[in-house]
Each structure stands twice: as C-alpha cells, then as structure tokens.
Amino acid sequence: MPEKPEVITVAKSLERSLIGRKIQKVEVYYENIIAYPKVEAFQKELAEETIEQIDTRGKWLVFTLSSKILLVHLRMEGKFLFRPIGSPRSKHEHVSFFLNNDMEWRYHDTRKFGRMILYPKEELLDKKPFNELGYEYNDPNLTKEYLFTAFQKRHIPIKTVLLDQSIIAGIGNIYADEILFLSRIHPSTLASSLSKQKCQRIVENTKDVLMRAIQLGGTTIHSFSSQEGVHGKFQNELLVHGQKKCPYCQTDIKKIYIGGRGTYYCPRCQRVQRKKVKA
DNA sequence: ATACTCCCCTGAGAGC
DNA sequence: TGCTCTCAGGGGAGTA
Numbered sequence: 001m002p003e004k005p006e007v008i009t010v011a012k013s014l015e016r017s018l019i020g021r022k023i024q025k026v027e028v029y030y031e032n033i034i035a036y037p038k039v040e041a042f043q044k045e046l047a048e049e050t051i052e053q054i055d056t057r058g059k060w061l062v063f064t065l066s067s068k069i070l071l072v073h074l075r076m077e078g079k080f081l082f083r084p085i086g087s088p089r090s091k092h093e094h095v096s097f098f099l100n101n102d103m104e105w106r107y108h109d110t111r112k113f114g115r116m117i118l119y120p121k122e123e124l125l126d127k128k129p130f131n132e133l134g135y136e137y138n139d140p141n142l143t144k145e146y147l148f149t150a151f152q153k154r155h156i157p158i159k160t161v162l163l164d165q166s167i168i169a170g171i172g173n174i175y176a177d178e179i180l181f182l183s184r185i186h187p188s189t190l191a192s193s194l195s196k197q198k199c200q201r202i203v204e205n206t207k208d209v210l211m212r213a214i215q216l217g218g219t220t221i222h223s224f225s226s227q228e229g230v231h232g233k234f235q236n237e238l239l240v241h242g243q244k245k246c247p248y249c250q251t252d253i254k255k256i257y258i259g260g261r262g263t264y265y266c267p268r269c270q271r272v273q274r275k276k277v278k279a
Numbered sequence: 280a281t282a283c284t285c286c287c288c289t290g291a292g293a294g295c
Numbered sequence: 296t297g298c299t300c301t302c303a304g305g306g307g308a309g310t311a
Binding site for chain 1: 280281282283284287288289290
C-alpha cells in the first residue's frame with residue numbers, strides 16, 4: 001500500500017522522534033524481515049549507531065546512521081510504533097530498536113512482507129536495490145524521451161511497466177491507475193506502442209499526481225490500519241482507483257486484472273488504442 | 280534481456 | 296455460529 005507519497009509521510013513523521021537518537025540494542029522476532037546482513041550482524045552493527053537523517057528513495061525509507069545506512073521497505077502493511085521499553089508486544093511487532101530515551105522504536109507488519117537492509121554507507125549505490133531503481137517522480141531526467149526509449153522494448157501493458165521500479169521509482173498500484181486515467185491511456189496498452197506525446201502525458205501526470213498526494217500526506221485506504229502519525233487525505237482525491245463512476249463522463253468505472261493487480265479505468269475516457277486502418 | 284509464474288503472509292469476506 | 300476457501304499485493308527468485 002505505501003507508495004512514494006506515503007513513504008515520504010512516514011519519513012517526515014519519524015524525524016522528530018528519531019533524529020539524533022542512538023540505537024542501543026535491536027531485537028528481531030521474525031527473522032525474514034531482515035534481508036541483509038544476517039540477523040546477528042544486523043543487530044551487532046546497529047548497536048551504538050546514531051540516527052542522523054531520514055530520506056526516501058523509491059518506496060524505500062533511508063535512515064542515515066553514524067556509519068551505516070538502514071533501508072526499510074514497508075511493502076503492504078509495514079508501520080512503525082513507539083512504546084516505552086518493555087511494553088507488551090503484539091503478535092505483529094517483528095523488530096524492536098531500543099533507543100537511548102527508554103523508548104522502543106518498533107516495526108509492525110501484519111503480513112510480514114516488509115524488509116530491512118543494512119549497508120555500509122559507501123556500498124549503498126552499488127548494491128541492490130539502489131543500483132536498479134529508476135528516476136524519482138521529480139527528477140529532471142524523467143522526460144518523455146527517457147520513457148519513450150525505455151518503453152520501446154517493453155511489450156507488456158503500460159500499467160505493469162509503471163509498476164516496474166527500474167523505470168520510475170515509487171509508483172504503486174493506486175497511483176498507476178490515477179496517472180493512466182489522467183493521461184487518458186488504457187492500462188492494457190502495450191508500453192512499446194505509446195507515442196512520445198503519450199509519454200509526455202505520463203511524465204506530467206506522474207509529477208502532478210505524486211506532488212498533490214505528497215502535499216495531502218498520501219492515501220489512507222485501510223481504515224483499520226491507521227498508523228500513528230500517518231493520516232493521508234489523498235483518498236478523497238482519487239479519480240478512478242476504487243471509484244464507481246468516472247468523474248468526467250459518469251461512465252461506470254471498470255475493474256480488470258493486469259499482471260495480477262486490480263486495475264481501475266474509465267472505458268470511455270481511456271480507449272483501447274487501435275491501429276489506424278487505411279480507408 | 281525480457282516475460283511469465285510462483286511464492287511469501289495474513290485477515291477479511293464469501294459461501295455453505 | 297463456525298469452518299473452509301479465495302484473494303490482495305510489492306517484489307524477489309526461478310524458469311523459459
């Protein structure tokens with residue numbers, strides 16, 4: 001669920017509680033959350049590290065520490081909580097960072113899909129996932145020429161390509177639908193068939209949708225999972241994802257599956273491209 | 280290199 | 296009521 005705007009919101013909400021704090025100890029209750037290095041090394045290397053800065057790259061949270069970089073991907077339902085040291089732990093709290101203010105910074109993840117990676121600072125850019133992430137929504141290099149070239153060799157639906165983090169980083173299922181709706185492009189259209197003009201629309205609408213969503217603190221869809229400090233308002237602005245009627249033409253919104261992802265579109269505003277037929 | 284399939288997880292919701 | 300089944304969904308791994 002968290003896409004770029006939600007990840008930014010989480011990063012901002014954590015700053016006040018974490019910047020300048022020292023991690024004294026780490027406990028891991030579900031080991032698969034730690035993707036790299038091995039759990040023991042992860043715990044050992046984090047001890048005595050101070051949190052200096054919090055950023056995002058794609059959908060990753062990037063914690064700059066004294067001598068390491070901690071990456072966290074929330075995937076579907078990851079979230080953070082703060083609890084006094086020793087507070088009862090719920091069954092979905094899988095990692096706990098003991099801070100130097102008698103608080104535990106805890107990672108909660110119902111589906112256990114989230115992942116954490118710890119790297120030495122200098123290795124960050126050479127390794128997965130950073131060495132294979134595409135441009136951010138606000139990167140000046142994100143141009144219609146770049147997309148047109150990248151799309152040429154992708155003979156799969158544009159919806160799927162927008163979710164490919166190696167081309168544009170940070171777009172997830174919800175915003176992909178919104179971007180294609182605003183661009184008036186059918187989500188099944190093969191990426192390789194898109195004109196430069198349509199690539200330009202995708203560039204503009206990617207920037208537009210993400211910027212507006214970031215201003216509103218992202219999208220909160222699952223009411224049951226409202227997380228501490230994160231209350232997005234962009235769900236009120238969604239035009240097509242999860243909607244019933246097209247806000248422009250009142251046509252019934254259709255839901256289909258593309259690449260296994262639920263996909264919403266307006267069959268009138270987002271027509272299937274047809275090859276021009278000679279008269 | 281690109282495309283496709285399977286898998287990881289759990290809770291919610293449907294069906295009986 | 297309560298059990299069983301299906302499904303969503305980001306991304307990594309394995310395979311063609």
